[in-house]
Amino acid sequence: MLTYEPDDTFAHRLDPRTKLAFQLGFTATALAHPTPRALLLLSVLAAVVSAAAGLSIRRTLASYRFALVILALAPLLSGVALGPPWIDRSAAVASGLASYRVLLILFVSAAYVRSTPIRDSRAAIQRTVPGKPGQMLAVGVSLVFRFLPVLRADLRTIREAMAARLGTERSAIDRASTVGVLGLTRAFDRADRLSLALRARCFAWNPTLPVLSISRVDYPVLAVAVVLALSAFY
Known part of the structure; x- marks a missing residue:
């Protein structure tokens, strides 16, 4: 990644x-x-x-x-x-x-x-696009950059765990459905933890940017x- x-x-x-x-x-x-x-x-x-x-x-x-x-x-x-x-x-x-x-x-x-x-990307977008739209776009981009690698790591962990348990001998549809369900479950769990972490850290729409x-x-x-x-x- x-x-x-x-x-x-x-x-x-x-x-x-x-x-x-x-x-x-x-x-x-x-x-x-x-x-x-x-x-x-x-x-x-x-x-x-x-x-x-x-x-x-x-x-x-x-x-x-x-x-x-x-x-x-x-x-x-x-x-x-x-x-x-x-x-x-x-x-x-x-x-x-x-x-x-x-x-x-x-x-x-x-x-x-x-x-x-990531902080520089957020600062560049937020200072280029004025107002609330720029703040929302900057936050969205920064969260994607931070969140996507974690989700990919979760999917890789799920696939490795399946392979260790001879999951590769199952059908392709069965493997895909298992990875999809577990991946979505992990994604929602990560989203809940991210929301809690943002509230705990007093998330601000207009923080001190570089x-x-x-x-x-x-x-x-x-x-x-x-x-x-x-x-x-x-």
Whole structure:
């Protein structure tokens, strides 16, 4: 599971608002230009971003393995036709390009997650989106970042416990239903404990957030983000 890791990379020194702006610009360009030439340029840019954040390609692919299966199946399913010639190459290529651009967006998002503390993400969102909506969005994002790894760890524990008790010899439907029921039970239990912990710690909608500041290293990245956002309209 990808999480924040303290480091001294170039991406770690950037303001979180700069990284969010870059993500938005990159995503807009990737969705607006699903052509091989544009995706090639975006691939180079995604590789630079991954290197700037010290991102491990192997670990990122392992974390996204379930999404990769879906992205790989999409072109195969799209290329199947119900009549002669039975394989629609144009549809398969279009779906493959769409899957690849999603993969690039996932890599840029992984670079953001690795290089940005949760508190900084909350501060960036809450200070960018004004009022109560910004506070609710910031709290939601911070809770997802903290809650999702715990839920994944619970599911992994359940699967390991089933395997230790020869659960792998049961049918796939039986295993899936058991993991699903136990996973939901753990999720609700975690949610109740989280609610109690928030009340015990006097949860505040507007806490003292870390100080954010735009430095000289942010300006080139902001310029690239603006160019990417504008390129989505051309």
